[in-house]
Amino acid sequence: MTGYAQFCPVAKAAEVFDQRWTLLVLREMVAGSTRFNDLHRGLPRMSRTLLSRRLTQLERKGIVERDETADGPVYELTDAGHELLPVLVAIGEWGVRWMSSLDEADLDPVFLLWDMHRRIDREALPDGQTIVALTFRDAAPELRRWWLLLAPDEVDVCDEDPGLDVDVHIDTTLEAFVRVWRGDLDWHDAVAQERIGLSGSRLLCRRLPHWFRLSYFAQVPRPGRG
Amino acid sequence: MTGYAQFCPVAKAAEVFDQRWTLLVLREMVAGSTRFNDLHRGLPRMSRTLLSRRLTQLERKGIVERDETADGPVYELTDAGHELLPVLVAIGEWGVRWMSSLDEADLDPVFLLWDMHRRIDREALPDGQTIVALTFRDAAPELRRWWLLLAPDEVDVCDEDPGLDVDVHIDTTLEAFVRVWRGDLDWHDAVAQERIGLSGSRLLCRRLPHWFRLSYFAQVPRPGRG
DNA sequence: CAGGATCCGATTAGATACTG
DNA sequence: CAGTATCTAATCGGATCCTG
Numbered sequence: 350m351t352g353y354a355q356f357c358p359v360a361k362a363a364e365v366f367d368q369r370w371t372l373l374v375l376r377e378m379v380a381g382s383t384r385f386n387d388l389h390r391g392l393p394r395m396s397r398t399l400l401s402r403r404l405t406q407l408e409r410k411g412i413v414e415r416d417e418t419a420d421g422p423v424y425e426l427t428d429a430g431h432e433l434l435p436v437l438v439a440i441g442e443w444g445v446r447w448m449s450s451l452d453e454a455d456l457d458p459v460f461l462l463w464d465m466h467r468r469i470d471r472e473a474l475p476d477g478q479t480i481v482a483l484t485f486r487d488a489a490p491e492l493r494r495w496w497l498l499l500a501p502d503e504v505d506v507c508d509e510d511p512g513l514d515v516d517v518h519i520d521t522t523l524e525a526f527v528r529v530w531r532g533d534l535d536w537h538d539a540v541a542q543e544r545i546g547l548s549g550s551r552l553l554c555r556r557l558p559h560w561f562r563l564s565y566f567a568q569v570p571r572p573g574r575g
Numbered sequence: 576m577t578g579y580a581q582f583c584p585v586a587k588a589a590e591v592f593d594q595r596w597t598l599l600v601l602r603e604m605v606a607g608s609t610r611f612n613d614l615h616r617g618l619p620r621m622s623r624t625l626l627s628r629r630l631t632q633l634e635r636k637g638i639v640e641r642d643e644t645a646d647g648p649v650y651e652l653t654d655a656g657h658e659l660l661p662v663l664v665a666i667g668e669w670g671v672r673w674m675s676s677l678d679e680a681d682l683d684p685v686f687l688l689w690d691m692h693r694r695i696d697r698e699a700l701p702d703g704q705t706i707v708a709l710t711f712r713d714a715a716p717e718l719r720r721w722w723l724l725l726a727p728d729e730v731d732v733c734d735e736d737p738g739l740d741v742d743v744h745i746d747t748t749l750e751a752f753v754r755v756w757r758g759d760l761d762w763h764d765a766v767a768q769e770r771i772g773l774s775g776s777r778l779l780c781r782r783l784p785h786w787f788r789l790s791y792f793a794q795v796p797r798p799g800r801g
Numbered sequence: 802c803a804g805g806a807t808c809c810g811a812t813t814a815g816a817t818a819c820t821g
Numbered sequence: 822c823a824g825t826a827t828c829t830a831a832t833c834g835g836a837t838c839c840t841g
Binding site: 352353354355356357358359360361362363364365366367368369370371372373376394410411412428429432433435436437438439440441442443444445446447448449451454455456457460461464527530531564566572 | 578579580581582583584585586587588589590591592593594595596597598599602620636637638654655658659661662663664665666667668669670671672673674675677680681682683686687690753756757790792798
Binding site: 610611612623624626627646647648 | 824825
């Protein structure tokens with residue numbers, strides 16, 4: 350049996366959500382990804398086979414629509430799919446408040462950089478190109494150093510030295526940076542406690558926090574803190 | 576691997592919700608059940624073994640607390656558990672709007688009567704005892720006839736004739752009655768279309784709809800209807 | 802880039818029987 | 822009433838390789 354055999358709306362909806370990875374595929378779509386490979390970049394640990402399977406299932410349920418376009422297939426949310434936004438928001442708000450313990454495996458720099466790159470506020474960036482280098486002291490050697498190439502018209506992430514002059518260097522740990530990203534830790538506190546080190550021009554270091562729109566859930570009030 | 580290895584709050588929460596039956600166990604708890612057997616009555620198709628396992632897992636995650644009381648163990652929601660209410664509401668609202676197709680297996684009279692019995696508005700009932708008999712013409716023979724023994728201080732459901740005078744008889748189909756219960760179909764329309772037949776005193780037939788508080792989701796506006 | 806096909810190991814759910 | 826123990830069958834997920 351695949352369903353719950355209950356007419357209750359929660360049960361009917363649960364038949365969608367109780368599938369492993371489905372909720373995260375929907376999160377990626379709500380975040381705006383429409384291409385197979387973009388979706389996969391937000392879900393690096395999911396096998397491509399399974400992503401393909403889930404997309405087909407979501408299509409059959411009327412939540413996703415697949416369009417064959419001139420430059421390849423794209424996946425779009427239907428009306429039913431778009432209305433999942435409040436559901437995902439409710440789930441995330443609860444998650445950030447109550448499921449906040451992170452273990453080492455959760456601190457994935459690949460996903461972090463992908464998430465950062467799509468939440469950069471381009472309008473807040475300086476004109477021209479700004480290079481930000483990131484070092485995560487606690488990451489595995491090959492995942493330790495990252496470069497963000499920021500410009501109002503394009504944002505790129507590199508895991509190799511692009512050989513350009515770095516404007517700001519962020520020296521931190523994955524643990525601290527993820528905590529800031531999630532909103533568990535305040536940026537200025539993290540800097541004050543030297544859990545985030547900044548080097549570069551005064552001006553840029555002061556402006557930099559405004560370039561990143563933190564995770565949507567960063568602003569959610571936490572239990573037991575005012 | 577059991578988790579998603581992502582620090583995203585949606586992913587951390589999804590590690591709770593992507594387990595089969597978990598969402599429905601939580602629904603039962605939010606609906607107020609605290610005893611093992613009561614929980615199971617709302618989940619008749621779930622094996623007791625699995626219910627037990629899910630309760631243990633929810634306890635480990637800090638969502639449920641098990642208390643050993645004088646008359647047996649009870650399961651209560653923690654603060655984290657109580658805060659799942661908005662999540663379940665969002666899920667159900669989406670479900671009732673978009674996952675509304677029901678197949679035969681979803682029309683389970685056992686669950687329907689259990690749900691009805693706990694949503695009776697005792698204050699709206701007449702004084703003394705009122706007996707309502709229900710017939711579902713399309714149900715399997717042994718699940719066709721039900722009796723509700725309604726009194727302001729106690730509500731009982733029987734699947735055998737209690738041998739008492741019936742005050743109101745409802746003659747309908749499971750299909751129609753479930754649609755009304757979910758709010759897909761209006762009570763008065765269903766009566767007018769003779770999908771629900773009522774016999775008994777005029778007064779009681781007119782009062783009867785007020786005794787049942789329909790599913791919480793009945794009031795949710797549906798797509799494509801105003 | 803965007804998948805499909807296949808195989809195998811891991812996980813899970815359900816049935817059944819039993820306990821205090 | 823409130824579960825546990827055990828076994829089996831089904832399902833699922835991932836890895837690998839292949840396609841246009």
